[in-house]
Amino acid sequence: LLGKGLSDFILSLKPSKCIILCHHNADPDAIGSAYALSYLFNVLFPSMDVHIVAPEGISLLSSKLLSRLPSIDIYSDFDWADLAVMVDTCSFVQLGSISDKMADLDIPLIVIDHHLPSEEVKCKASLLIVNDNASSTAEIVFSIFEELKVDVNRDVAFALLVGLLYDSRRFIFASSNSFRMAAYLLDCGVDYGDVLNVLSTQMDVSERIARLKAAQRLKILRIKDWIIALSHVSSFEASAARALIDLGADLALVVGGEKELVRLSARSTKRFYEETGLHLGRDLMEPLGKLIHGGGGGHATAAGANGVGDVDYVLKICVKMLREKLS
Numbered sequence: 001l002l003g004k005g006l007s008d009f010i011l012s013l014k015p016s017k018c019i020i021l022c023h024h025n026a027d028p029d030a031i032g033s034a035y036a037l038s039y040l041f042n043v044l045f046p047s048m049d050v051h052i053v054a055p056e057g058i059s060l061l062s063s064k065l066l067s068r069l070p071s072i073d074i075y076s077d078f079d080w081a082d083l084a085v086m087v088d089t090c091s092f093v094q095l096g097s098i099s100d101k102m103a104d105l106d107i108p109l110i111v112i113d114h115h116l117p118s119e120e121v122k123c124k125a126s127l128l129i130v131n132d133n134a135s136s137t138a139e140i141v142f143s144i145f146e147e148l149k150v151d152v153n154r155d156v157a158f159a160l161l162v163g164l165l166y167d168s169r170r171f172i173f174a175s176s177n178s179f180r181m182a183a184y185l186l187d188c189g190v191d192y193g194d195v196l197n198v199l200s201t202q203m204d205v206s207e208r209i210a211r212l213k214a215a216q217r218l219k220i221l222r223i224k225d226w227i228i229a230l231s232h233v234s235s236f237e238a239s240a241a242r243a244l245i246d247l248g249a250d251l252a253l254v255v256g257g258e259k260e261l262v263r264l265s266a267r268s269t270k271r272f273y274e275e276t277g278l279h280l281g282r283d284l285m286e287p288l289g290k291l292i293h294g295g296g297g298g299h300a301t302a303a304g305a306n307g308v309g310d311v312d313y314v315l316k317i318c319v320k321m322l323r324e325k326l327s
């Protein structure tokens, strides 16, 4: 039993100061989970001091989440503690500036995560609460509340639901347990619209203009049954390529950069990769990078290259290679 193990372990230690550690650029799952845990610890161990430590800062969405919660200090370092709890963080490297300090520190360490811990963390941890089937760390933390029969208040419910939605990518990676948890948290009085609001981001104006320009300058090419979209922008070529995929292209090639130095960003749908076997990094961007006296590479459906040449030249070579590969 996760929760019982956790509370028994802490009770046996009688710590006076606990730090809850979050990974670099802590995301809403890490921060939501840390917030909920600090609440839980305050209820269960009122004499224990609890500090949330995010050594490499928190993400923009996390600060939006925090602005909706009762004010709580987030520290960037700590001088002393006699218990450490690492949330949503599976290696010490993710702790950035305090990673060495943590690796050398000799205090009990509890790890709560939905990623499998690194060997180093596994060796160091006194207690591992890890479930890689959980959608999020928030889901694990919620199960601890449930098991220990500690009521979540509306703020904790809000923080956990934001964490769950963020990491499950709004229920794309979710189990029946995730839905049960969400239903329970909504019944605590959380407004679902508010949760979605925290997670919605307005894209930067220059990025939106780049995407629109990519659409305006679009050339459409059919190779067999595939729709290929070609375009160029001065910056945000990767975002523009993603946007063209959203518009309906099977493959998008967008050149970015000024004058002779160019960057090419390629994106394809999963279906394009599955049916053609064309790996954008290996089959297209790597050889292209060499041809344009630069470099290239990447993943199967997302890759890039940079080098020398103008927009038309680079796209022409790329399309020629594409025709050869697809025929």
Ligand SMILES: [Mn+2]
Pocket (backbone or CB within 6 Å): 029, 030, 088, 114, 136, 137, 167
């Ligand atoms: Mn997570």
